[in-house]
Amino acid sequence: MTLSAKGTRLNRRGLETRRNLLKVAIRCLAEGGPEAASANLIAQRAGVTWGTVQHQFGDVDGLWAAVFGYISEHGGPLIPTPGPPTLAELVPAIVENLWSALDAPGSRAIESLRHALPRHREELESEFPLTAAALAAWDVNWTHACKTAFENLDVDDAKLQRIRALLPGAMRGLHGERHLSTYTDLDEARRGLSEAIIAYLS
Numbered sequence: 001m002t003l004s005a006k007g008t009r010l011n012r013r014g015l016e017t018r019r020n021l022l023k024v025a026i027r028c029l030a031e032g033g034p035e036a037a038s039a040n041l042i043a044q045r046a047g048v049t050w051g052t053v054q055h056q057f058g059d060v061d062g063l064w065a066a067v068f069g070y071i072s073e074h075g076g077p078l079i080p081t082p083g084p085p086t087l088a089e090l091v092p093a094i095v096e097n098l099w100s101a102l103d104a105p106g107s108r109a110i111e112s113l114r115h116a117l118p119r120h121r122e123e124l125e126s127e128f129p130l131t132a133a134a135l136a137a138w139d140v141n142w143t144h145a146c147k148t149a150f151e152n153l154d155v156d157d158a159k160l161q162r163i164r165a166l167l168p169g170a171m172r173g174l175h176g177e178r179h180l181s182t183y184t185d186l187d188e189a190r191r192g193l194s195e196a197i198i199a200y201l202s
Contacts, residue, residue, distance in 0.1 A: 005058030018056050021046050022070045025063065029109035037116035039063055061128045064113060068134035071106035072141060079145045087153055087201055092194040094149070098167065099190060102175045111172070142168070155201050163197055 002010050002018065010018060024046040029036050039060045043053050057063040078097050084090045101107050117131065118124045125132040146164040174189055 004055055005062055006055070010056075014056075017048065017052065018066075021048065021053065021056060021063075022066060025067050026071065026105055026109040029067070029112040030105040032108065032112050036112045037064075061130045064117070064128060065130035065134040067109065067113065068131065068138060071110060072134075072138055075101070075104065075106045078142070079149045085152075087155075087198045090149060090153070091197050091201075092191075094167070095171070095190050095194045095197075098171045099175065102171060150201075153201075159201055163201065167197075 002015060004010055004014065021042065025042045028038070028042050028045060035041050039053060040050065042063075043050050053063060057066055078094070078101055080090070080093050080097065084093055114135075118127055121132075124135075143161075143164055146160060150160055170193060174186060174193070177184055177189075178186055
């Protein structure tokens with residue numbers, strides 16, 4: 001059951017308004033630019049008042065937290081579940097899944113939103129507690145997905161935790177190269193990343 005920010009049950013029209021607001025928010029954030037993370041712009045494009053946003057989400061913190069939750073729920077798995085039976089099959093599959101996902105609107109929206117949020121954890125948790133909790137939940141889900149995918153492959157847990165922390169940033173770095181003038185062969189770069197991870201975990 002989905003509730004408004006005040007704890008009241010949303011009717012069908014309220015649920016449609018909420019979904020529309022979240023879809024517009026993701027679209028605006030995915031477009032990027034200096035005004036991407038503007039709740040007022042999102043309300044304007046969705047054709048609603050700021051009061052409607054407050055009714056649905058409470059404030060901008062509630063809106064951003066709901067965006068994280070919506071993308072997490074509708075974005076699809078980033079890791080094959082159950083994973084392929086060998087490291088040589090699983091790791092490239094994960095790398096390619098992440099590579100493809102980075103072009104999805106949800107991934108671009110999250111990147112824009114994270115750029116707009118405070119960098120320091122203490123500041124983020126103080127100013128945007130609901131968003132910080134949603135981001136932490138995202139990391140918990142990612143950790144669980146990694147553990148589940150590798151659980152039958154006799155991989156050292158400490159090494160897996162390091163790879164879990166490394167992969168998202170490494171993939172964003174390679175993806176960033178894709179949008180810059182470069183002579184780097186990114187197919188070979190991803191292949192090298194996969195081979196390095198396989199060698200490390202073997």
